[in-house]
Amino acid sequence: MSPQKVAIVTGANKGLGFAIVKKLCSKYEGLVYLTARNENRGVQAIEELKKSNLHPTFHKLDVSYQRSISDFAEHIRNKQIEILINNAGILFLKDAKEPLCYQAEQTILINFFGLVNFCETVIPYVKNGGKIVNISSSSGHLSRLPSEELRNKFSSEDLTLDELKELMQSYVEAVKRGDDLKDTWGDSSYVVSKVGVNAYTFNLHRRLSPKGITVNCVHPGYVISDMTRGVGNVTPEDAAEVPLKLALQPEGSGLFVWHNGTPVPWDGPDPRGYIDGKS
Numbered sequence: 001m002s003p004q005k006v007a008i009v010t011g012a013n014k015g016l017g018f019a020i021v022k023k024l025c026s027k028y029e030g031l032v033y034l035t036a037r038n039e040n041r042g043v044q045a046i047e048e049l050k051k052s053n054l055h056p057t058f059h060k061l062d063v064s065y066q067r068s069i070s071d072f073a074e075h076i077r078n079k080q081i082e083i084l085i086n087n088a089g090i091l092f093l094k095d096a097k098e099p100l101c102y103q104a105e106q107t108i109l110i111n112f113f114g115l116v117n118f119c120e121t122v123i124p125y126v127k128n129g130g131k132i133v134n135i136s137s138s139s140g141h142l143s144r145l146p147s148e149e150l151r152n153k154f155s156s157e158d159l160t161l162d163e164l165k166e167l168m169q170s171y172v173e174a175v176k177r178g179d180d181l182k183d184t185w186g187d188s189s190y191v192v193s194k195v196g197v198n199a200y201t202f203n204l205h206r207r208l209s210p211k212g213i214t215v216n217c218v219h220p221g222y223v224i225s226d227m228t229r230g231v232g233n234v235t236p237e238d239a240a241e242v243p244l245k246l247a248l249q250p251e252g253s254g255l256f257v258w259h260n261g262t263p264v265p266w267d268g269p270d271p272r273g274y275i276d277g278k279s
């Protein structure tokens with residue numbers, strides 16, 4: 001008997017992840033995993049979907065704990081991953097009271113290292129021809145880093161995963177030292193985390209393309225969710241459409257796709273200008 005085919009979404013108890021699971025339940029034929037770091041919130045999300053006669057499977061997964069990642073990997077080891085959507089993420093808004101070094105540590109830990117560690121752990125179970133979608137942001141565009149030297153390092157095709165991890169850790173250390181980062185990394189840990197996610201996406205694409213596995217990252221738009229305290233210009237349901245397309249029928253791999261479905265050059269001009277009309 002061939003192994004059961006599954007789709008996995010991280011951070012799916014609410015917001016964009018929840019909306020993606022909801023759509024996957026009606027469009028994908030295999031088993032859909034709704035994962036969440038908090039068991040109660042995950043089970044509540046499952047109950048909510050039951051009301052629409054949708055039945056994803058719940059499993060607890062906190063991407064910032066290797067133990068949680070390993071538990072999940074053990075759970076799916078006899079299954080085949082056809083779709084993996086790395087959605088879990090956090091953002092400290094500008095008025096956050098937490099110290100900057102804590103914000104940097106947590107943001108890079110969850111948004112970058114969590115995504116990378118989870119993905120690397122489950123890659124052995126991803127089916128040839130599988131699809132990996134990393135939920136990035138407009139903040140993940142390379143132009144958001146002030147330093148040309150850093151931009152060159154991040155976008156180098158020779159950058160190994162170990163070097164990328166070291167680069168990301170060096171940012172956290174720089175924040176902890178209290179370095180002036182205005183002309184180098186800039187003032188947003190979220191930007192650094194998502195630039196890291198994009199660099200990882202392209203690294204993974206290069207490594208997995210021989211297996212026909214597509215790896216793309218997407219800016220989902222300004223999504224109305226708890227992350228933005230309910231502000232935004234697109235509902236999670238509408239924002240889920242482009243990530244869903246990349247999970248079901250991608251038109252390529254190694255792409256950074258904007259919320260309107262257009263692949264954008266990562267090292268080109270900021271698409272917020274020429275697509276969203278922001279000056």
Ligand SMILES: NC(=O)c1ccc[n+]([C@@H]2O[C@H](COP(=O)([O-])OP(=O)(O)OC[C@H]3O[C@@H](n4cnc5c(N)ncnc54)[C@H](OP(=O)(O)O)[C@@H]3O)[C@@H](O)[C@H]2O)c1
Nearest residue numbers: 011015016037062063064087088089137222223225226227
């Ligand atoms: N909203 C936007 O405008 C926007 C724009 C661009 C990109 N994005 C990206 O879209 C993704 C989804 O964001 P959203 O707007 O839907 O935000 P959200 O409503 O705050 O949802 C974030 C999800 O991630 C989960 N999460 C946080 N830390 C986690 C961890 N360590 N392990 C597992 N799950 C964790 C949260 O769980 P809890 O409920 O337990 O906290 C929640 O389920 C994020 O990657 C975000 O960066 C959002």
